[in-house]
Amino acid sequence: MSRVTEYLKSLVENQIDLDSADLRKQTELIGASAAAQCIVGEFVKVQGTIRALRHRPQDNFPIVEAELWDGSGYITLLWMGRAKIRGISVGRRLIVQGRISRGPKQQPAIYNPKYELLPNE
Helix, strand or coil: CCHHHHHHHHHHHHHHHHHHHHHHHHHHHCCCCCHHHCCCCCEEEEEEEEEEEEEEEECCEEEEEEEEECCCCEEEEEEECCCCCCCCCCCCEEEEEEEEEECCCCCEEEECCEEEECCCC
């Protein structure tokens, strides 16, 4: 790997670390749970940024699926019966509340979470 490539890679990694630290700090400030610490069955409040979003029809039953990153880990958010949700997009910050369960791939998930859209910076 060239020195330029190594330097650029270190810049990206440093920015990811800074973003993660900022998200963890915001989580603490609002009294939310860290995604990595959430336990199945718990009712939680989690704050983070949507990193991935899918709209998937399933036998004429739409689902909006989002990956919420809070700096410590991911939680999958699943809104059943919704084809689209206004304001929910990649890069959007939000606070969600709901009970932690397991998603389709056994990942931590919240089905039909309550949510509050936060202003993007």
